Amino acid sequence: MTTVIQVDQLRKQYGAKVALDGISLEIHKGEIFGIVGPNGAGKTTLIEIIEGLRLADSGTALVLGMDIRKQAEAIKQRIGVLLQSTSIPGKAKVKEVLSLFASFYERTADVSEISRIFGLADKQNAYFKSLSGGWKQRVSLALSLINDPDIVFLDEPSMGLDPNARSEMWDTIKRLRDEGRTIVVTTHYMEEAEVLCDRVAIIDSGRLIALDAPKQLISMLGGVKRISFSRSDAIRKESLSALTNVVSIEWEPTVVRLHSTDLDQTLKELFQLAEGEDWMVRGLKLEEASMNDVFNQLTLQQEVGIG
Numbered sequence: 001m002t003t004v005i006q007v008d009q010l011r012k013q014y015g016a017k018v019a020l021d022g023i024s025l026e027i028h029k030g031e032i033f034g035i036v037g038p039n040g041a042g043k044t045t046l047i048e049i050i051e052g053l054r055l056a057d058s059g060t061a062l063v064l065g066m067d068i069r070k071q072a073e074a075i076k077q078r079i080g081v082l083l084q085s086t087s088i089p090g091k092a093k094v095k096e097v098l099s100l101f102a103s104f105y106e107r108t109a110d111v112s113e114i115s116r117i118f119g120l121a122d123k124q125n126a127y128f129k130s131l132s133g134g135w136k137q138r139v140s141l142a143l144s145l146i147n148d149p150d151i152v153f154l155d156e157p158s159m160g161l162d163p164n165a166r167s168e169m170w171d172t173i174k175r176l177r178d179e180g181r182t183i184v185v186t187t188h189y190m191e192e193a194e195v196l197c198d199r200v201a202i203i204d205s206g207r208l209i210a211l212d213a214p215k216q217l218i219s220m221l222g223g224v225k226r227i228s229f230s231r232s233d234a235i236r237k238e239s240l241s242a243l244t245n246v247v248s249i250e251w252e253p254t255v256v257r258l259h260s261t262d263l264d265q266t267l268k269e270l271f272q273l274a275e276g277e278d279w280m281v282r283g284l285k286l287e288e289a290s291m292n293d294v295f296n297q298l299t300l301q302q303e304v305g306i307g
């Protein structure tokens, strides 16, 4: 296993605000590495420091063995970064945007091949600003590969995409990984982290609170499963909290979700409770734990200071 990014004790403060509080991690060649965390957790700060766009206060990071402080220019040649569409000149045609960005690099990919991969062959003469959000995102992704990078950084790649475009994007990202590139992705979508990423780092308040394969993170919850049912006025949260094996409750306007370590026992008690309190369990569903549960549990623990 080759390490392509090695981050050691990175710290960054904006005034009194500590954005990164000593993060250390390693990213391996050929993996899709996810970075997730609540708003303001420090994800963008972390990846922009690794990309050489921001300076850390202390700590070190090596990208492909090069020091981010001393070899930022050489690193830029070897990495690809997904730009926000607002950073791309809207009045230029797609082909002009592609050749402009290609001119920034010493090594470039075959632009017509990239256009083909992203289905941009027919859009070469379209003005960037006239494209829909999904097409703009494809152009941005194509641009992130224009220098044939070893590592691609994708900050929120599927933000604003519809479900079809999103799953197409996932396929494309997996293809890039299968070609031997390393992909670093930040996302707010836990489903994306679960289905796309080989390993996921969860960051909260500038600290790394978990790092593993999604399956491992989920199994770390000790087989917690969810029971969901429709909420009604007769149901009291306090009674549900008293059920044995229930570790947490999601109390939403129309639905209640119980997270339980023993599904059978909790179901039995739930029906007994409903009978005793004279309400019906309606719309019952049983769900396996997901990355969403992992995220909620770990970030909540941080909030109440358990973690």
Ligand SMILES: Nc1ncnc2c1ncn2[C@@H]1O[C@H](COP(=O)(O)OP(=O)(O)OP(=O)(O)O)[C@@H](O)[C@H]1O
Residues within 6 Å of the ligand: 014, 017, 018, 019, 037, 038, 039, 040, 041, 042, 043, 044, 045, 046
């Ligand atoms: N240039 C800046 N000046 C001052 N504070 C900043 C700056 N950039 C980020 N911050 C603060 O640092 C913290 C981490 O921000 P960052 O953007 O890295 O988080 P994030 O995890 O990417 O958030 P989001 O999910 O909302 O994009 C936040 O509290 C943010 O307000």
